[in-house]
Amino acid sequence: MIKLRVMVVALILVSAISCKQKEKQDKTEVMETTNTLLKDWEGPYGGVPAFDQMKVSDVKEALEKGMELHLAEIDAIANQTSEPTFENTIEEMERAGKKIDDVFVYYGIFSSNMSSPEFREIQKEMSPVLSEYRSKISQNEKLFTRIKAVYEKSQKEPLAADQQRVVDLIYKNFEMNGANLDAEKKKRYAEINKELSALYTQFSNNVLHDEENxxxxxxxxxxxxxxxxxxxxxxxxxxxxxxxxxxxxxxxxxxxxxxxxxxxxxxxxxxxxxxxxSRGDNNDEFDNKKIIADILKLRRERVQLLGYDNYAEWRLQDRMAKNPENAMKLMDAVWPAAIGRVKEEVQDMQAIADANGDKITIEPWDYRFYAEKVRKKKYDLNSEEVKQYLQLDKLREAMFYVAGRLFNYDFTPVTEGTVPVFQQDVKVWEVTDKDTKAHIGLWYLDPYARTGKRSGAWATMYRSYSTFDGKETVLASNNSNFVKPAPGEAVLVSWDDATTFFHEFGHALHFFSSNVKYPTLNGGVRDYTEFQSQLLERWLSTDEVINQFLVHYKTGEVIPAGLVEKIKNAATFNQGFSTTEYLASAIMDMKFHLADPSNIDVAEFEKNTLEEMNMPKELVMRHRTPHFGHVFSSEGYATAYYGYMWADVLTADASEAFRDAPNGFYDKELSANLVKYLFAPRNSMDPADAYKLFRGRDAEIEALMRDRGFPIPKKE
Incomplete structure (x- = not known):
């Protein structure tokens, strides 16, 4: 999952003050501080975060000062008397907020990688303050007047393509967040955001409590x-x-x-x-059900201020799906095939249980256990045997190999101590161009689970690429929760975990390949930004990776061809389970936000909706509602969890292009187009247009159905 410009909101990607005297004064104040989080990044590679010196006790002061500086920059832009232009308004916004961005990098580490009871108290206190700060920007009338003037002029006299994209994105963002509301509605809008920010923090902390305890x-x-x-x-x-x-x-x-x-x-x-x-669902002080109900009510009230019927309608207007109907149409097309496959999988599992004399009926806690037995029987494939060839370190080397072949990147370990890290297990590599040796960025890897680290796997940027105000190179990270091995032991992972490792690395490659001028263009459209990472998963099963990097952790022998054949034969095995548990969460996300939340009982709504969907009783949603952090710990994936499947249609379709290319998945011409059209542009062009440039047409759902081994629905 992506965290671009950690915690900085999709409200705006902002910029800088033109008042030189104020800028100099602010810079002097920051330079003289003893607060590490406020100091300019120093050292090699264009400066790096001082992760080894960060302290929780510095967080509150750093946030307060960072917000103060940024708001001063915004006021200076808004209060100019000169006619609004792209240069004096939009570019200055792109330039502003550098200090608070840096502080949010540390804040994100404390929140996701190194949380503690002390930090959670600060987070709880500061969440509503941060919400007010964001509202002061999004509701700055003088600022929006200038943005609107630039936007309206650009509709008559278009700017250069990348500048026009920046203007369109910023204007739309302000508009979607209430910039056109009257004073009374703006006040309520800001109050709602403040209430929501506190609820999101409480939701996350409750889930983390249940994971730790x-x-x-x-x-x-x-x-x-x-x-x-x-x-x-x-x-x-x-x-x-x-x-x-x-x-x-x-x-x-x-x-x-x-x-x-x-x-x-x-x-x-x-x-x-x-x-x-049951995380977040234990009917105690850490229960999330009431919090979710409150979030749904506030989200509905907020978008109604803007004239929308429901949250989903508001959220999807700037996504590839455009509206909830299109998103539901995709999910409804796949759902019957998914639950139909589950029925077949359960029959196979029950038959094995009966043959073993186990005298049970398959329950959700049996699904994985008996699915593994079916895998062995049907495909003679033992996933534990496969794990012996999936060493974490070798998989990392495999990812570097793929990045070298597709993107022409080299990854070189940075000498320990050269670049500060926030925990001893974090390692750093320098990324360079293979031919020119030009520095591209740094890649941080935080692989292991620990107390205070949120679950799952994700990618994030500490610094994004841009060139409009001097070249900024990328600082990107991948974060996982592999169980740390005993000393001297190899980290062996499942095929699914190896796939996830490649997936998150795909996000990092998307960051590194950026070729945009303005920071705003490093953002993304949620139901598109998962595509690049899902596509990279496909290189795990290429012969070049298998034959070089899937070696036995003890003997060093390459995985046997026979075992590889079994893996490929079983490629669509258990697709009923994996598709259904995911889709159930995605559909539930959408249904919650389409429903009237006035008197909603979260537990009953989840139960009744799943029954209406004919959810198989032998499995559950991948993320049950009380711990569905994608949707209720922030707004990043709210009504957008379907995006993984939307992106997977693109993935399956693009994979067929590589499958059919003269030199397969390492075809040079197609790889060049992959980087040129699907990775490097980031959000500098409409995603649908970018995909058409790569493929020559729109993606087709039939590719997804073929990929999962599902029957292809008849066209209407």
Whole structure:
């Protein structure tokens, strides 16, 4: 998942003050501070964050000063007496906010990678303050008057293509966020944003609490079915938690998923499953259901101020889908095939359970366990055997290889100590052009789960590319939650985890390949920005990667051709499960935001909606509502979780282009077009136009259905 310009909002991507005296004064004040978070970035590579010196105690002061400086810059732009132009208004906005952007980088690390009770208290206190700060920008009437003047003039006298795109995006953003409202409605709009920001923080902290406090401890007699590496990791985690001699299964996906797949202890599988899927739903002080109801009501009220019927209608107007009807049409086309496949998968699993004399009916905590047995029976494929060839370090090398072939990038480890890191496990590489040796950026990798780190995997930028005010190179990171191995042991991951690793690296490559002039153009359209990363997943299964990097962690032998053949034969295995658990979450996201939230009972709404959808009882949503952070910890994916499937239509279609190219997935001409049209432009052109330039036509849903092994629906 992407976090571009951490915490800075999609309200605007802003710029700088033209009053030189004020600029000099502000700069002097910042330079003299003892607060690390406010200091200019120093060191090599155009300056880097001082992650090794950051302190939670500096956060509040840094935010307050950063906001003060930025608002002063905005006021200076807004209060100019000269006629509004692109240069004195839009470019100055692009230039402003540098200091607060830098502070938000540290804030994002404390929030996502290194959270603590102390930070959460500050976060809770500052969330409404940050909301007020954003409202002061989006509701600055003088500023919007200047933006509107530039926009309206550009409609008659178009600017250069990239400048026009910047103006259009900024104007639309202000318009969508209430800039045209009257004073009374603006006041209520700002109040709602303030209330929402506090609720988002509380939601996130509640989920993190349940992840940290629901750990399942095992004794040595409860380890049946678990691999040696998993047992060692579980022992180390228990020891770190003061439970030497026991084994810990943490309440995160990276720990839960393999346990449910391999543990022979059915009662413990049920316990681990319930712990995980009950996050935020334990009817205690950390329960999220009322918070969600309040969020839905406030979101509806806010968009109604703007004249929209519901939140989904407002949110999707600037996405590829354009409206909720188009998004639902895609999901409704795939859903019947997905749940139909689940029925087949459950029948196969039940048959194996019956043949084993297990005397059970398949329940959600059984699905992964018996699916693994079906995999072995149907394809003679043991996922634990596959894991022996999926070492984290070798997968990283494989990603570098792909980046070299497609993007002409080299990744070189940065000497330890040269670039500060916020935790000892974080490593850094320099990215350069293979031919020119030109510096492109730095890549940070934070691979392991730990207390205070949010679950899942994500990519983020600490600094984005731009050239309009001097060249800025990229600082990008990938963050995962692999279970840290015992000392001296290799990190072995599942095929799904390896795919996710490639996926998030795809986001990083999207950041590095940027070739835009203005910072605003480094943003993205949510149902398009997952496409590039989903597409990169496909290179994991190319012969070049398999034959060089999938080697046994002990013997070093390349994965046998026979095992590879089994993997490819099983490519559409369990697609019912993976598609249904995802789609259920995406549809639920949309249904919640289309419904009247006035008297909504979140638990009942989830239950009744799933029943109406004929959700199979043998599995649940990938993200149950009470811990659906994509949608309720911020607004990034709200009514936009469908975007992964929208992007997957593009992915499947583009993959067929590579499959049919003269030199396959490493075809030079097609790879060049991939970078030129789908990666480098970022948001400097309409995504639909960009895809047509690459493919010569629109993407087709039939490619997605073929890719998943589903029957292709008849065209109307």
């Amino acid at each position: 629901y750990i399942t401890y095992l004794n040595k007699d409860q380890l049946g079915g678990l691999s040696e590496s998993m047992i060692k990791s579980a022992a180390k985690i228990a020891e770190d938690n003061g439970r030497t001699g026991e084994y810990a299964i943490t309440n995160t996906r990276s720990s839960m998923d393999p346990f449910l797949t391999f543990s022979t202890e059915r009662d413990l599988r049920e316990k681990v499953w319930k712990n995980y899927y």
